[in-house]
Amino acid sequence: GENVEQHPSTLSVQEGDSAVIKCTYSDSASNYFPWYKQELGKRPQLIIDIRSNVGEKKDQRIAVTLNKTAKHFSLHITETQPEDSAVYFCAASSGSSNTGKLIFGQGTTLQVKP
Amino acid sequence: DAGVIQSPRHEVTEMGQEVTLRCKPISGHDYLFWYRQTMMRGLELLIYFNNNVPIDDSGMPEDRFSAKMPNASFSTLKIQPSEPRDSAVYFCASSPILDTQYFGPGTRLTVL
Numbered sequence: 001g002e003n004v005e006q007h008p009s010t011l012s013v014q015e016g017d018s019a020v021i022k023c024t025y026s027d028s029a030s031n032y033f034p035w036y037k038q039e040l041g042k043r044p045q046l047i048i049d050i051r052s053n054v055g056e057k058k059d060q061r062i063a064v065t066l067n068k069t070a071k072h073f074s075l076h077i078t079e080t081q082p083e084d085s086a087v088y089f090c091a092a093s094s095g096s097s098n099t100g101k102l103i104f105g106q107g108t109t110l111q112v113k114p
Numbered sequence: 115d116a117g118v119i120q121s122p123r124h125e126v127t128e129m130g131q132e133v134t135l136r137c138k139p140i141s142g143h144d145y146l147f148w149y150r151q152t153m154m155r156g157l158e159l160l161i162y163f164n165n166n167v168p169i170d171d172s173g174m175p176e177d178r179f180s181a182k183m184p185n186a187s188f189s190t191l192k193i194q195p196s197e198p199r200d201s202a203v204y205f206c207a208s209s210p211i212l213d214t215q216y217f218g219p220g221t222r223l224t225v226l
Contacts, residue, residue: 034214043205043217044157089157100145100164100209104157 002027004092006105014113019080021108023090024072032093033066033073034102039086047088048075080112116140118218120206126224132194135221138187139208147207147215148181148191157205163189196225 003026013019025033034049050057050064050073057064061080066073073092077084087107094101119138127133139146147162161171166183174181178197183189193200203222207215 036217043219045217046214049214101159101162101170102215104159106156 002092002094002103004090004103004105006090006108008108009106010109010111012111012113013080015080015082017080019077019084019110019112021075021088021090021110022072023074023092023105024070025092025103026071027092027095027103028071029095030092030103032102033064034091035064035075036089036091037086038089038107044089077110080110082112082114085110085112118206118208118216120204120218120221122221123219124222124224126226127196128226129197130195131225132192133196133200133223133225135191135204135206135223137189137191137206137218139189139206140210140216141187143208143210143216145209145215146183146189147209148189149205149207149217150202151205151220152202160191193223196223198225201225 004023006023031052035047036044037047038044048059048062048064050066052068055066061078063076087109089107090105091102094103121136145164148160150158150160160173161181162169163183179193181191201224203220205220206218209215
């Protein structure tokens with residue numbers, strides 16, 4: 001069935017270092033890949049997304065890359081800051097975009113040490 | 115825009131009681147999703163609607179769970195009877211177009 005694997009489950013970095021979170025998906029028809037950030041006790045919030053016709057997208061310190069052949073995508077955070085500490089979820093659209101459904105990864109807890 | 119609104123924000127109830135969670139999606143959004151989040155199982159999709167019609171309820175754990183969307187601005191998720199293992203945070207999300215989902219603040223449910 002549809003599945004999204006996310007690694008690592010926890011990640012600890014020093015402030016200023018980079019952080020990379022990787023996800024693989026199983027459905028070759030997936031064409032939309034959002035990333036959500038969830039702070040403790042808060043809702044998941046969309047931070048960046050990418051569609052299958054693009055290989056990379058950047059927004060200030062955040063970037064996402066997509067390799068459709070290998071069916072994996074990654075989140076890159078540069079110059080990490082303590083406020084980046086949160087749980088990050090990747091997701092992939094279920095099949096084509098016609099369903100509206102997202103399959104979420106299990107989440108990565110990122111800790112940025114001052 | 116107020117975003118997705120959920121009520122109550124916290125609910126504590128006793129096993130066997132009926133629980134009703136409420137959601138108001140962002141105006142103009144055609145899709146509404148109900149998720150459950152726990153430490154053990156992560157974020158699980160329970161059911162979603164398109165234009166008030168249930169599209170996929172395969173994530174609903176069992177017959178004790180039911181969801182309705184009587185109009186474009188309101189949805190409910192009901193658990194009857196509730197059990198301690200239903201304790202979780204329940205999120206509602208809505209989407210204006212396919213794929214981009216916006217989450218509500220969630221309802222933290224505790225069943226004693």
